[in-house]
Amino acid sequence: MSGRHDGTRASDAQDAATGEAASLDVALEGGAGVPPDDERQPDRFSDALRQIVGGGVVISILAVVLALVVGAILIAVTDPGVQRAAGYFFARPTDTFQAAWNVVSGAYTSLFQGSIYNFGRPTFATGIRPFMDTLTYATPLIVAGLGVGLGFRTGIFNIGGQGQMLIAAAFCGWIGWSLHLPPVLHLVVAVAAGFVGGAIWAAVAGVLKARTGAHEVIVTIMLNWVAFYLISYLLRTPGALQAHGSNNPKSPAILPTAVLPPIFGPQYQLHWGFVIAVAATIVVWWLLERSSLGFKFRAVGENPHAARVAGISVNAAIVWSMVIGGGLVGLAAVDQVLGTTTGGFGSSIDAGIGFDAITVALLGRSRPLGIFIAGVLFGAFKAGGFLMQAANDIPIDIVLVVQSLIVLFIAAPPLVRSIFRLPTPGPRPPARPTSKAPVAPSAPKEVAAK
Amino acid sequence: MTTTADHSKPDASPIVLEKKVVRSIKTPVILTAVAVLSIVLFVVFRRGGETTFTFAGGRVAPSLPQLVLPTTATCVVLTVLLAVLAAVSWWLVVRLARVPLGYSGVFAFLFVVTFLTWAAGAGSRPLPITSLLLGTVSLSVPYIFGAMGGVLSERSGVVNIAIEGQLLGGAFLAAVVASMTRSLWLGLLAALVAGVLVSFVLAAFAIKYYVDQVIVGVVINVLVLGLTNFLYSQVLAKDATLLNHPPLLPAIPIPGLSAIPVIGPVLFDQSIIVYLMYIAVAAVYVGLFHTRWGLRLRSVGEHPQAADTVGINVAGTRFWNVSLAGAIVGLGGAYFTLGSVGSFTEDMTGGQGYIALAAVIFGRWDPIRATLAALLFGFASNLQYTLAAVGSPVPSEFLLMLPYVVTILAVAGFVGYVRGPAADGKPYIKS
Numbered sequence: 001m002s003g004r005h006d007g008t009r010a011s012d013a014q015d016a017a018t019g020e021a022a023s024l025d026v027a028l029e030g031g032a033g034v035p036p037d038d039e040r041q042p043d044r045f046s047d048a049l050r051q052i053v054g055g056g057v058v059i060s061i062l063a064v065v066l067a068l069v070v071g072a073i074l075i076a077v078t079d080p081g082v083q084r085a086a087g088y089f090f091a092r093p094t095d096t097f098q099a100a101w102n103v104v105s106g107a108y109t110s111l112f113q114g115s116i117y118n119f120g121r122p123t124f125a126t127g128i129r130p131f132m133d134t135l136t137y138a139t140p141l142i143v144a145g146l147g148v149g150l151g152f153r154t155g156i157f158n159i160g161g162q163g164q165m166l167i168a169a170a171f172c173g174w175i176g177w178s179l180h181l182p183p184v185l186h187l188v189v190a191v192a193a194g195f196v197g198g199a200i201w202a203a204v205a206g207v208l209k210a211r212t213g214a215h216e217v218i219v220t221i222m223l224n225w226v227a228f229y230l231i232s233y234l235l236r237t238p239g240a241l242q243a244h245g246s247n248n249p250k251s252p253a254i255l256p257t258a259v260l261p262p263i264f265g266p267q268y269q270l271h272w273g274f275v276i277a278v279a280a281t282i283v284v285w286w287l288l289e290r291s292s293l294g295f296k297f298r299a300v301g302e303n304p305h306a307a308r309v310a311g312i313s314v315n316a317a318i319v320w321s322m323v324i325g326g327g328l329v330g331l332a333a334v335d336q337v338l339g340t341t342t343g344g345f346g347s348s349i350d351a352g353i354g355f356d357a358i359t360v361a362l363l364g365r366s367r368p369l370g371i372f373i374a375g376v377l378f379g380a381f382k383a384g385g386f387l388m389q390a391a392n393d394i395p396i397d398i399v400l401v402v403q404s405l406i407v408l409f410i411a412a413p414p415l416v417r418s419i420f421r422l423p424t425p426g427p428r429p430p431a432r433p434t435s436k437a438p439v440a441p442s443a444p445k446e447v448a449a450k
Numbered sequence: 451m452t453t454t455a456d457h458s459k460p461d462a463s464p465i466v467l468e469k470k471v472v473r474s475i476k477t478p479v480i481l482t483a484v485a486v487l488s489i490v491l492f493v494v495f496r497r498g499g500e501t502t503f504t505f506a507g508g509r510v511a512p513s514l515p516q517l518v519l520p521t522t523a524t525c526v527v528l529t530v531l532l533a534v535l536a537a538v539s540w541w542l543v544v545r546l547a548r549v550p551l552g553y554s555g556v557f558a559f560l561f562v563v564t565f566l567t568w569a570a571g572a573g574s575r576p577l578p579i580t581s582l583l584l585g586t587v588s589l590s591v592p593y594i595f596g597a598m599g600g601v602l603s604e605r606s607g608v609v610n611i612a613i614e615g616q617l618l619g620g621a622f623l624a625a626v627v628a629s630m631t632r633s634l635w636l637g638l639l640a641a642l643v644a645g646v647l648v649s650f651v652l653a654a655f656a657i658k659y660y661v662d663q664v665i666v667g668v669v670i671n672v673l674v675l676g677l678t679n680f681l682y683s684q685v686l687a688k689d690a691t692l693l694n695h696p697p698l699l700p701a702i703p704i705p706g707l708s709a710i711p712v713i714g715p716v717l718f719d720q721s722i723i724v725y726l727m728y729i730a731v732a733a734v735y736v737g738l739f740h741t742r743w744g745l746r747l748r749s750v751g752e753h754p755q756a757a758d759t760v761g762i763n764v765a766g767t768r769f770w771n772v773s774l775a776g777a778i779v780g781l782g783g784a785y786f787t788l789g790s791v792g793s794f795t796e797d798m799t800g801g802q803g804y805i806a807l808a809a810v811i812f813g814r815w816d817p818i819r820a821t822l823a824a825l826l827f828g829f830a831s832n833l834q835y836t837l838a839a840v841g842s843p844v845p846s847e848f849l850l851m852l853p854y855v856v857t858i859l860a861v862a863g864f865v866g867y868v869r870g871p872a873a874d875g876k877p878y879i880k881s
Contacts, residue, residue, distance in 0.1 A: 074677075078684045157664055159804075212476065214862040217611075217664075218808045221801075222854040222861075233847035359672060362665055395683040400676025404669045408651075411666065412659035 056365075062416050063409035064377070068108070071402040075107050075394055076100035107392045114387025115380035125267070130383060132268040136340065138379025139270075140332035140353045142277040145360030145371040146284045147198070147328030152366040153288060154321035155301035160205055160220025161329045161354020163227030164198040168330030169349045170231055170241060171197030173251050173337045176258035177344075186257040191276070191334050198330020199323045201227060206322025210315035216322075224354070232347045243344055251344040260339040273335035277375075280328060285368040287324070297321050329354065362407050378403060477549040478539040480859060481557055485529075485536035488561060492525040492568045497843075501567045502576035508715025510708045521571030528564040532557065562829075575840045582829075582836045583716045587724065588790060590828030592617055592799070594727055595782020596806025597813065597820040598734045599645070603775035604815055605738060606768045607751035609875040611667025612652045614803025615674035616776050619644035620783020622678045625794035626686070628696035628787070637696055637788050638723070638781065645780020646773050648674060653772040657765050660877040671803070679796050686794065694793050699723055723781065723789050730778055735817040747771050751871035754878040764878045779803075808857055815870055827853050 076082050082103060085095040113119065115134045121127040144161055151158040158164075172194030181189060205223060208214040234240040235249040243252040260271040288294040299307040300317040308314050332353050337345055360378055364370030385399040409416050417424065501521045505514035535557050539549050570577040596613040603610035623644035628637025651670055655661040686694045699721035707718040738744040746767055749757040754764045787794050805827050813820030830853030834846050 074680065078681065080688075159668075208858070208862045212862040214858070215811055218811055218861050219858055221804045221808065222857045225801075225854040226851050226858075229847040229851040233845055355672070358668055362669070395680050397676045397679035397683065400672055401680060402676075404673035404676060407669045408655065408661075408666070408673070411661040411669070412655055414659055415655075 056413075058422070059413045059416050060410055062420055062422075063406050066409050066416065066419065067402045067405035070405055071398055072104040072108070074401065075398060076104050079103040103392070103394075107388050107394050107398075110388040110391045111381070111384035113384075114391075115384030129268060130387075132264070132270045133383040134376065134380040135274055136269045136271070136379070137382040138376045139273045139277045139339070140335040141356055141360050141378050142372055142375035143273075143280050143335065144329045144332035144353050144357030145364060145375050146280055146368060147202075147325040147330075147332075148357045149361035149364060149366040149368070149371050150284060150288070150297070150321055150325040150328065152361055153301045154297040154317060154325075155304060156206075156209070156318060156321060156325075157217050158202065158205070158220055158322065158325055158329070159217060159355075159358065160202060160223050160326075161332075161357050162350045162352075163220070163224040163354070164201045164326045164329040165333040165336070165350040165354050166227040166231045166347070167201040168194040168197035168333035169337045169345055170234065171330075172334050173254065173345060174241065176254040176338060177252040180255070181257065183257045186255070187260065187338070190254075190258040190338055191331070194330045194334035194337070195327040196330070198333065199327035202322040202326020202329065203319065206319040206326075209322075210318045228347060235347055248346075250346050253344045254338055254342045258338055259342050260335070269340070271335075271339040273331075273339040276331060277335075277372075280331065281368045281372045284328070288368065293317075293320065329357065332357070356403075359403055359407050363410060365410075475540075475543055476862075477554060478536065478543050481536040481539045481549075481554070484557070484561060485533045488529045488532050488564060492529045492564055496522050496525060497568060497572040498522055499572040501571045503566075503570075504576045504578050504580075505712050506578055506580045506715075507711060508580075508703075508708065508719050510703055510719070511711050511714035512709075514711050516576060519567060521567060524567050525564055525571070528560060528567065532560055532564065535560070569837050569844060570840045572843075577836065577840050580712050580715060582832060583712070585832035585835060586825060586829040587716055587720070588828075589831045590825045591724060591727055591785045591789065592782045592802050593806045593809055593824035593827055594731065594821050595785070596779050596803050597809040597824045598730050598817060599775035599779035599782070600807055600810035601738070601813075601815055601817050601820055602734060602747070602778065603649075603772050604810060604874050605751045605871050606747045606771040606775075607754060607871060607873040607876065607878070608653065608656050608768055608772045609663040609667060610652070610772070610775060610810075611664055611807060612648055612670040612674075612776075612803075613779055613806050614799055614801065615667075615671040616645040616648045616779035617783040617786070617799045617803045617806075618671075618674050618678055618797070619648045620780030621786040621798055622681070622783075622794050623780075624784035625696050625787035626693055629693055632697060634697055634699055634788060638784050641780045641784030641788075642777045643780070645776035645778070645783065647776075648780070649773045649776025652776070653769045656772075656877065657768050660879065663875050663877075675797060678794075682794060682796050690793070696788055696792065698792050699788050721789055723785050726781060730781075731817055731821050734778075738817060748871070750878075751873055754873050754876075758878070758880060764880070768878075779806075782806075805853075808861075811870070812857065812860055815874075827857070830856055 076099075079099070082096060082099045085092075085099040089096050114130050116131050118127050118130050121129070144165070147164075148158050148161060172190045175186075175190040175193040179186065179189070201223060202220075205214075205216050205219040208219050209216045231241070232249065235242055235251060238244075241251045242248075243250055260273050262268060263270050263272060263274060286294075288298065296307070296312045296317045297320075299310065299312055300314050300321075304314045307317070333349065336349050336351065336353070341349065356378060360374045361371055363374035363377070364372070381399045381403060385396040388394050388398075389396045414424075416422070499521050501519045501524065503517040503519075505516065507513035535553075539553065539557075542549050542553065566577060596617055599616065600610045600613055620641035624637045624641035627640035628634055631637070648670060651673075652663070652666055655666040656663045682694075701719055701721050702725075703714075704718040704725075708714040710718070736744075738747065746757065746762050750762060750764050750767045750771075757767075758764050783799070786798050791798065806824065809820050809823040809827060812823040831850075833852065834849035837844065837849055838846055
C-alpha cells in the first residue's frame with residue numbers, strides 16, 4: 001500500500017533536482033558563456049525557462065498561493081458581514097467585495113504578523129518574536145516529519161507518530177523529573193531517553209511488519225490508541241507518571257537541569273530543540289544520501305524485491321528505518337516536554353504533531369531539506385493561525401484546510417500547471433509549432449515517473 | 451484470488467510437484483500465550499462469588515430468565531478448556547499444517563465468555579447481555595459502512611484511506627441538511643452526496659493525476675476535518691438550532707422478527723440506517739462475487755491491463771466504483787448525526803474510519819469477513835461501557851485498549867501476510 005510512492009517521489013525529486021541543476025547550467029551558459037551555436041541558443045534558453053517555470057519550486061509556490069486563495073474564499077463566504085452585504089449584492093455589489101476584502105486581508109495580515117514579523121512593535125527584537133514562535137512550532141514538526149519521511153523513503157507508512165510521541169514523552173519526562181544529574185548530562189540523557197522511547201514504540205510495528213508481515217498502517221494506528229490509553233492510565237495512577245499530591249492526570253514539572261534552554265535569551269520561546277532539529281536534518285540527509293544504511297533504505301523503498309535480490313536484508317532495513325524514524329518522532333515529544341510545556345504534560349502532549357508530520361513529510365517530498373522548509377511553513381501557519389483566531393475570530397481550522405490543499409496541489413503538478421497554464425517541464429516535444437502555443441496539461445514526465 | 455497464477459503449462463509431460471508443507475506455528479503460539487494469560491488472570495487472580503448474566507427483552511421481545519454461574523468454578527473449567535484447545539492447536543499444526551480459522555474463532559469466543567464471567571464476578575451487578583450486544587451493533591454501524599466502502603474501493607484498485615473523511619463529511623452534511631429541511635430522507639441523501647463528493651476528490655487525484663492514493667487519502671482526511679471544524683465553529687455554532695439540530699431516526703421494529711428474545715431487540719428493532727446496512731452488506735457481497743458488475747470491478751482491481759484488453763474502461767470503472775464506495779461510507783457517516791448523537795460535533799468520527807480500514811484489511815477485502823471484523827471491533831469498543839457499568843476490576847483504559855491489541859494480535863497472527871487486490875493502489879496508465 002505504501003511501497004510505491006516513495007520510489008516515485010524519490011525519482012521525482014531526483015528528476016526535479018537534476019532538471020533544475022541542468023537548467024541552471026544552461027542558463028549560466030546562455031547568459032555568460034559563449035553560445036556554441038547561435039541557432040540552438042534561444043531553444044536552450046526557452047527550455048531552461050520551461051524547466052524553471054514548470055519545475056518543482058514554482059509549482060510549490062503556486063500551490064501555496066492557490067491554497068491561500070481557496071482559504072480566502074472560504075473565509076469570505078462564511079463571514080457574516082460578507083453574507084449581509086451579499087444580501088443586497090445586485091443593488092451595491094461593491095459592498096460585498098469590500099467586506100470580503102476586509103475580512104480576508106485582516107485574516108491574512110494576522111497570519112503574517114503572527115508568524116513572520118509584527119510591524120506594530122517598536123523594535124526589531126520584539127517585532128521578530130512571531131518568527132521565533134514560528135520556528136518554535138516548526139521544531140517538533142521538522143523532527144517528526146524527518147522520522148515519517150525516513151519511513152516513506154523505505155516504503156513504510158508510519159501513521160504512529162502520536163503513539164511514538166506519547167511513549168517518548170513518558171520516557172524523557174520521567175528522566176526529566178525523577179533523576180538528579182548534573183545540568184548538561186541530565187539534558188543529554190533525557191533527550192536520548194525520548195529518542196529511545198519513540199524508537200521502541202516504532203520498533204514494535206517494524207518488527208511485526210518484518211517478522212509476521214503485519215501491515216504497518218494498521219499496526220501503527222492501533223499502537224497510537226494503545227499508547228494513548230497506556231499513558232492516560234499511567235498519568236492518573238499515583239506513583240507512575242502522575243505528579244505527587246495532584247488529582248489531575250498530569251505529570252510533574254521537569255527539573256530545570258533537563259529543560260532545553262532558550263537560544264536567543266528568555267524573551268523568545270525558541271529553545272535548543274531547534275538546534276537539534278537542524279542537526280537532525282543534516283544527519284538524516286547524510287544518512288539517506290551518503291551512508292550505506294540509507295542506500296539500503298532507499299533501495300528497499302524503491303523496490304523491495306530488487307533489494308532482496310541484491311543481497312539487502314529487507315527486514316533489517318524495515319526495522320532499522322522504523323527504529324530511527326520512531327526515534328526522530330520521539331525527539332518531537334522531547335521538544336514538547338523539555339522545551340515548550342516544561343510544567344508537566346497530559347495525554348494530549350502530542351498536539352496532533354504525529355499526524356501533521358505526515359503532511360510535512362509529504363510536502364517536503366521526503367527529502368530532509370524539503371521537510372525542514374515544509375516544517376517551517378507549517379510552523380508559520382500554526383503560529384499565525386493562533387493570532388488569526390484571537391484577533392479576527394477566524395477558527396484556526398482554516399489552517400488545516402490550507403495545509404492539506406497545499407499538499408494536494410503539490411502532489412498533482414499537472415493540476416497546478418493547467419490552472420496557471422504553465423508549460424510542462426522536460427525536453428520540448430519536437431512537433432511543437434511555436435513556443436507560445438499553450439501546452440496540454442498532461443505531463444508525460446510525471447506519468448512516466450509514476 | 452481470481453485470475454492471477456494458474457500456471458497451466460502447455461507441454462504434455464506430467465509435472466510431479468513436490469508437496470511442500472508450510473507449517474505456520476504463529477496461531478498455536480498466540481493461542482498458547484492467550485491460554486497462559488487466562489490461567490494467570492482467571493485462575494491465579496480468581497474471583498469468588500457468582501456471575502449473573504441477564505437477557506433483557508425489548509419493546510416486543512420477552513426477557514429470558516437470568517443465568518447465574520459460580521464464578522470461580524466456571525472460570526477454572528473454561529480456562530482448562532482453553533488450555534486444552536491451545537494444546538490441540540499444536541497437534542493440528544503437525545497434522546493439518548495450519549489451524550483452521552473457525553478453530554481460532556471458537557477459542558476467541560470461549561476466551562471472551564471466560565473473561566466476561568471473571569470480570570462480572572465477585573458480587574458485581576448482573577451483566578446485561580442484550581445491551582452488550584445492542585451496543586456492539588450500534589458502535590459497529592459506522593465501521594461496517596466504512597468497511598463496505600473500503601472493500602468496494604480497494605477491490606477496484608483504489609486504496610481508500612479517505613473512509614474517515616467520507617464518514618465525517620457524511621455526518622456533517624446529513625446534520626446540516628436534515629436540520630434545515632427537517633427531513634430525515636433529505637439528510638440521508640445529503641450524507642450520500644457528501645461521501646460521493648469526497649470520493650470525487652480521491653478519484654480525481656488518484657485516477658486522473660496518478661497521485662499516490664495513500665497520500666491523497668490521508669490528506670483528504672485532514673482536509674475534511676479542517677473544513678468541517680472550520681464550518682462548525684464559523685457557521686454551525688452560531689445558529690445551532692437552525693443548522694445543527696437534526697431530528698433523530700426512529701427505531702422501526704420489524705414485525706415478527708423483533709419478538710425473538712435477545713436477537714430481536716439487538717438486530718430487528720433498529721433505525722432505517724441499520725437496515726440499510728444489512729442491505730449494503732448483502733448487496734456488496736452478492737454484487738461483488740455474483741454479478742457482471744462485480745467481476746468487472748474485481749478484474750480492474752486485480753489486473754487492469756487484462757481488463758482493458760477485453761474492453762473494460764478501467765478509469766471509468768474505478769471512478770464510479772470509488773464514488774459508489776463514498777456514497778456507502780457517507781451513509782454510515784449519517785449514523786453519527788441522525789442515528790446516535792443528534793447533532794454534529796467537531797471531529798465526531800474520531801478516527802473510526804481508520805478502524806474501518808483495519809476491518810477491511812483484517813477481513814481480507816471480503817465483505818462478510820470485513821463485517822465480522824467490524825463487529826469484533828464494535829464489541830471490543832463496547833465492552834468497556836458494559837464492564838464499567840457492572841463494576842469490573844480492570845482499569846477502563848485497558849479495556850479501551852483491548853480492541854486495538856486484539857487487532858494487532860490478529861493482524862500479526864491470524865491474518866499474517868495478507869494479500870490484497872493485486873493492483874490495489876497502483877494507478878493504471880493506459881499506454
